[in-house]
Amino acid sequence: MSAERALILSQLRDSQAVAGILRAQAADAYAAQQEASERAERAKAAAERAVARQREQTRGLRRELHELEHRVDAARSRADRLAREREAARQARLAGLGAAGLVAKGSSGGDLAANWALTQLGKPYVWAAAGPSSYDCSGLTMRAWEQVGVRLDHWTGTQWTAGPHIPYDQLRRGDLLFFGYESDDPGTIHHVGIYVGDGMMVHAPQTGDVVRVASMWRPDLVGATRPA
Incomplete structure (x- = not known):
């Protein structure tokens, strides 16, 4: 009985040792999982911030584009107006020449x-x-x-x-x-x-x-x- 008892105690100690190892492995795995989850959350937050910055930059570029288009339209309108004014002045000179004797x-x-x-x-x-x-x-x-x-x-x-x-x-x-x-x-x-x-x-x-x-x-x- 003493020998059997000793064997049982030895097996119990072995089981406790295995259980400790498994608990340690589980704790390590949980810690690794937590760390990975935190890294994923940090990566997600960084990506969201990057997307937000990109969207803001896009909005800024669109505002700049609209402003440039407005300036181009204004410049084109001024150029067209000046061209019309120059043409009207040229035509007026031709009319004056015609009245003065350019034509019969x-x-x-x-x-x-x-x-x-x-x-x-x-x-x-x-x-x-x-x-x-x-x-x-x-x-x-x-x-x-x-x-x-x-x-x-x-x-x-x-x-x-x-x-x-x-x-x-x-x-x-x-x-x-x-x-x-x-x-x-x-x-x-x-x-x-x-x-x-x-x-x-x-x-x-x-x-x-x-x-x-x-x-x-x-x-x-x-x-x-x-x-x-």
């Missing part, structure tokens, strides 16, 4: 219509407009000839038939110049201007543009009419 002088109806059209330089093109603050192409020509008592319809198609067709070498100031999608087909006419002399015309070109002086010699020139 006289007191015929065509001269009066051309001179009046030159006073409208710089006014904006607006489709279907016929003055006094804006014009489309046929609206400008209609009002110009109206100044001398000649009535024209507000349409290029009927203005083309409003008088005899004139050869280019016989043009006089005030004659109407017509332009088409096919230069040899009057049925494609889409634009009209007023001849002011020296191969130049005054016309209302298109949306976004203004009444201006330009060369009559374009590839889409169809022909000329002298209203009567």
Whole structure:
């Protein structure tokens, strides 16, 4: 019995030793798990802070971008305004030169219509407009000839038939110049201007543009009419 008791005590001590080792291992594992969990929490918090900083930086960049876009738009608007002012001044100089003798002088109806059209330089093109603050192409020509008592319809198609067709070498100031999608087909006419002399015309070109002086010699020139 003494021997059996001694064996049991020895086994008990061994079991206690094993249990101690297992408890120590479990404690180490728990500590490692806690440390890993804390590291994960710290990493998560750091990542959240980094994301927050990135979002704030992105918002800041967007604000800077919007500010730059605003400055660019403002600069573009100023540039466009200055360009329009320079163009209006140039057109005014051309008008002054025309009145002073750049183009043929006289007191015929065509001269009066051309001179009046030159006073409208710089006014904006607006489709279907016929003055006094804006014009489309046929609206400008209609009002110009109206100044001398000649009535024209507000349409290029009927203005083309409003008088005899004139050869280019016989043009006089005030004659109407017509332009088409096919230069040899009057049925494609889409634009009209007023001849002011020296191969130049005054016309209302298109949306976004203004009444201006330009060369009559374009590839889409169809022909000329002298209203009567």
